[in-house]
Amino acid sequence: MDAVKRYFRSPAAVTGLVLLLIVVAMALSASWFYPREPLALAGRPLIWPFSNPRFLLGTDNSGRDIAAQILYGARISLLIGGVATAIAIAIGILIGAFAGYYGGWVDNVLMRITEAFQTLPNFVLLLVLVAVFGSTLTTVTIAVGVVSWPAPARLTRAEFLSLRNREFVQAGRTLGMRDIQLILGEILPNALPPIIVYASVIMAVAILLESALAFLRLSDPNVASWGNLIGLGRDVLRVQWYVSAIPGIAILVTVLAVSLVGQGLNDALNPRLKGR
């Protein structure tokens, strides 16, 4: 468990983990602090933060409690970040592993498909998917995952290319293992560390992508999300700037936390690269 020890030796990594835990705690405690529906009208619109003890962070332009939306929004951001990342990594590993392990024409076909996806800007593809399939929470999450897989696929492929000719893989083959056993049991566990690290990057980007969609009012309007709140605040940005700024800070903190954790994992899992 050297990796765990190395992780906790880095102050930045620990800061990231603490911030991330705070966001998780916000998500978990949302219904305990605010048992009411966060999108229900709660009071007068546009109350400034810290001016009314009932609405600690004030209200937005429809009179909904910003604090409640921030706490419930944490759930949405983490959910989208987590699920979309899982989708992207799963597709990426599947395609990258087959391309890297078999090589030849399998590799050629799969990599040309990957490149076709990579040539389209992520966000444009996301807009198209949401425009076609609608913007419920489920479709948005899946769409974010689907546009994020090419990078982990290429990373997995590179790892597999370098690992597949190692002697321990050849040894596995002489022992009579099937291809699938070699891929899942021998190569994948050795290829995972850089992929896990990269997952944090995907998670941060996924949260940002959803917020960007919501800002354009293309995300699911029926859930309390940080992006939706920023989108609403756009109308009163010049005077009541806090409506956009507060969820903005929440997004900043979450993305920063995920990135710091990712960086910390990278240093902990690849100790030799550190300090170069």
Place this chain on the structure above:
Amino acid sequence: MNQPAPAILTIEGLGVRLPAGADRSHAVSGASLSIAANEILCVVGESGSGKSVMANAIMRLLPNEVSIDAGRVMFEGRDLAAATTAEMRAVRGAGIAMIFQEPMTALNPLRTIGDQIGEMFSIHTELSSTAIREKVLALLQDVRIPDPESAAKAYPHELSGGQRQRAMIAMALALDPRLLIADEPTTALDVTTQAQILTLIRELQKRKKTAVLFITHDFGVVAEIADRVAVMQHGHIVEQGDAASVLYRPQHPYTRQLIAAVPPLTAPPPRKLSDDIILSIGNVSRTFRTGGFLGRGARVTHAVKNVSLKLPRGATLGIVGESGSGKSTLARCIVRLIDPDAGAIVLEGKDWAKLTREEVRRETRHIQMVFQDPFSSLNPRRKAADLVAQGPIVHGTPRAQAIADAKELFALVGLDPSASDRFPHEFSGGQRQRIGLARALALRPEVLVADEAVSALDVSVQAQVLKLLAGLRERLGLSIVFITHDLRVAAQICDLVAVMKDGEVVEQGLAGEVFGRPQHPYTQALLDSIPGGEFARKHETSVFT
């Protein structure tokens, strides 16, 4: 050398500290030695003995976290251990030069050989570029590179390993340094090339009267080249003296142990071979094609050409050859890691070359392979017992049973069964090779293919593993195909030997015959190239006595 020449380099009580958490506190401690002009001092030791660290400490080329914490390194009246970086820059190259083990990584791949040698002059002297060019050509002639004009214009990848090492030596000797440090300069080379490079170093050293600090793990090389010898163990110099007395009258028990482990070049008395042929290889060929478009312009390499061999039951067949001779390709064809293009590989009446992939997968327990690299041949994320149990589990043995069997195998290959739940990185090189052997034996194969199985190991560990292999051969009735580049190792364990060159078997027969009365000129050249051949023949100790 009867009158002691004045020392050029004197090391007094050198200590090199390792970072906390290393397996010992000092890589080198209390090392004292001196080198006079016109002599070759060999520093011998096994891996981890601190010999390379000592060489790097002299040049002050240590990694940041490793530092000199005691002693002095006196060179031309100056203590290099305390010299400033600027002073060291003047010493490096001009005063002390160094050559390394792997010339491919020591040379810059993007610049020509002539350019890199010329750099020595442009950094340290004021010569004009035409003068530098002449000097470079003269140097390349000195190290006897064929066609120096075009070698100067060549990039490192365009030269062979031996030629690259010659270029490195030319670069090192460019400024007539007073001391040359050679860190295992021939370890990565084939035996015939090694012999040429050793002769070259000896000859240049004689002519230029340079002092040479030669680091090696091979007592054969020591016997070939050394005037004096220093033996290192765990960072201490345990014995030093002139070559003849250390080699033939070693005092320290560790030196004796090392010398006893050097395989002698005489084959043990022949054993009776069975008439029953378990594995017969008939006219196997394998050709590789790289590059080209639609079949045109491709580079074709005939890795294995029409090889026919027979392995009697219970015997060991050695396949020896230099790198590129096709011996590893042949081994991989036998276990079907590579599919042969043509020919038959008949194991117990079944032609392996004709089996489908799925059939090979099911039949694979009859023939198993031990790999060369004890580090990359074990999956770092599996525990030792898992690694050994993997094969039987794949073939349907229940997991608990397989793990229990694995522990018995641990005892069989001389490992502590209680260590079976450790990960590979917690074992030493020799122990890992034993795990690899246990893994191959777990399927109870009739034939074992060992591809350079002891080449990466230190000589004393090598002797132990060879002994284990010979013992297992008797106890389990194994038949072994033993692939190696080291003729001394082959002479120890093989009943039959086949010599390969450029994909073909040029000579085969009983080990005693091939080594005692070689017929083919290539076999003769190989045997003549073995470093310290005289020494290897003279000293009698065998691993099996």
